Structure formats: structure tokens, C-alpha cells
Amino acid sequence: MRGRDDQEPVGTVGARLRRVRPHLTLVIAAGPVAGVVATAVSDGWSPSLAAPLLLLAAGIAYFRTRRFRPRRWPVASAVLGAAGGACVGLASAWFIGVAAAAALGAGGWFVGEHARRRVLEPYTPELADSPVEVPWQARGARGLELLVAHDRITLSGGRGPFRLVRPMVALSGVGAVEQVMVARRTTLPVPGVGELRVTVTPGPAVRITVPPGEWIVPTDHGREIARLVARRKELAGVD
Structure with a gap:
């Protein structure tokens, strides 16, 4: 039997979570995809592709375990975006990596914060019946x-x-x-x-x-x- 942590909320709360899934998918994928593209352009299909792919796997795992904790999403999204920017820097120049980390980190925080607000605000009694x-x-x-x-x-x-x-x-x-x-x-x-x-x-x-x-x-x-x-x-x- 599944616990409440594994149950998908229904009704209004379930609809809120479904609406933010594309945002969280963007947060998870943007940095690693940028890292893969930068690495492929710079080094071709090399072992260095492992870094962005591992980052993608880590992002998926993290957000699966924190999918009912929206409070954590903005910071986690910023860290994931900055790490993706660092992967871009590994495949190019350090100053490009710094710029990419800053841009993707800031963008990740903004998207994560937007997703957090869409799930938690406004507060309604239906949230009490969910695992959020x-x-x-x-x-x-x-x-x-x-x-x-x-x-x-x-x-x-x-x-x-x-x-x-x-x-x-x-x-x-x-x-x-x-x-x-x-x-x-x-x-x-x-x-x-x-x-x-x-x-x-x-x-x-x-x-x-x-x-x-x-x-x-x-x-x-x-x-x-x-x-x-x-x-x-x-x-x-x-x-």
C-alpha cells in the first residue's frame, strides 16, 4: 500500500501540481541540456558528457523526493541551474561558465519561486487533504x-x-x-x-x-x- 507521500493529490491541489510540472521540468533539464550541447560542440561525444547527464539524474531524483515540498523548490532550482552553467564552463571557457552559472541560477530561482507560489498561494482548505x-x-x-x-x-x-x-x-x-x-x-x-x-x-x-x-x-x-x-x-x- 502506498503512503501519502506517494499519492497524487486530486482536485484543486492536484491541478496546481500538474500546472507547475512543465516549469519544474524546465528547471531540471535546462542546465544539463546546455551542458550536453556545449560539451558535444566542444569535445564531441566524450566522457565529459557524464557530468551534465549525472546532473540531470540528480535533478530528477531530487525533485521526485521533494515534489510535495514547494518551499524547497526555489533554492534547489537555483543550485541546479548554477551547476548546469558550471557544466557549460567545463566545456568552454571559465568566464562563459561563470556567466552561464549566474544566468541559469537566477533563472532557476525565478522559475522555482513561480512554481512554489502557484502551488501554495492562495491557501485553501483543500491543501490540508494533500501531502503538500x-x-x-x-x-x-x-x-x-x-x-x-x-x-x-x-x-x-x-x-x-x-x-x-x-x-x-x-x-x-x-x-x-x-x-x-x-x-x-x-x-x-x-x-x-x-x-x-x-x-x-x-x-x-x-x-x-x-x-x-x-x-x-x-x-x-x-x-x-x-x-x-x-x-x-x-x-x-x-x-
Whole structure:
């Protein structure tokens, strides 16, 4: 029997994913194809063709395993594009490779970001019934996100200690999830992960009961997050 990670979403979410497949195919293929063409023109059919072909295989494998994690697509697309540009440089001159890496990397990020937005925005309740990982940006905490997957929730960020530690709790360990109001700016510890702290700004926030305490994440979407987590716990058969 296939798990939710292997199931193709139906309805609105499935349609969104189908619409972005050509974009992701372009991201995966553009760099390696450019590398193959440059290598074939420069060296003919030589062993150096292995580099872009391996890059193509790596891109296919990566996006197959991350197809339900749109948040990762922009950076992955940029890296894949830059690597494809480097393959072009290996078959020509270094300055051509630098230019190709910059152009393909920037183009990859743009296409990946466009695909991410088309899948995740606007947020609709149908996303709760899919295996798509839904990120929620914390208000006033740049780079900090609450990720709600089909089987776990995670605090993730690209700055400070959150780059090294990603607190994660399985849905079976998640208790009450509710919207609360924060009266003043405060810095709260993240229980169970040492010195990690979250700065909570005044306004709405979501409070999530987790072992051994609770997470409080500043966000204007506490009710949507509560419903999303409740629905995914229901689908997972978690009380």
C-alpha cells in the first residue's frame, strides 16, 4: 500500500501540481541540456558528457523526493541551474561558465519561486487533504517558518541557530493548537532544544502544545493553522 507521500493529490491541489510540472521540468533539464550541447560542440561525444547527464539524474531524483515540498523548490532550482552553467564552463571557457552559472541560477530561482507560489498561494482548505508541506511565515521573525507536513510540524529558519537546529514534532505528539493574542513583544524559549528562542511580536499568534511545553509563533493565520493541523491529524488517525 502506498503512503501519502506517494499519492497524487486530486482536485484543486492536484491541478496546481500538474500546472507547475512543465516549469519544474524546465528547471531540471535546462542546465544539463546546455551542458550536453556545449560539451558535444566542444569535445564531441566524450566522457565529459557524464557530468551534465549525472546532473540531470540528480535533478530528477531530487525533485521526485521533494515534489510535495514547494518551499524547497526555489533554492534547489537555483543550485541546479548554477551547476548546469558550471557544466557549460567545463566545456568552454571559465568566464562563459561563470556567466552561464549566474544566468541559469537566477533563472532557476525565478522559475522555482513561480512554481512554489502557484502551488501554495492562495491557501485553501483543500491543501490540508494533500501531502503538500505548507509553510507559514512567522510575523516579525525574519526567516522563521512553521512547516506543517502530513505527518509532522517543524520550526525552520534560514538565520541564526535555526539554521542548525530544526525542532520537529510528529503529529502524534502535537496537542492543542489555538490562536492567542500577545500583548507585548517578548522572547520565549523553544522547549526541548536548548537555547533556541522565538521573538513574539504583539498581535495574533498560534500556540501549539508539544512535549515538553509549547511553541508560540507570531502569525495572523492561527485559525487556519489550527484547522490544518486538526485535519491532518484526523487523516493520520491521530487523536
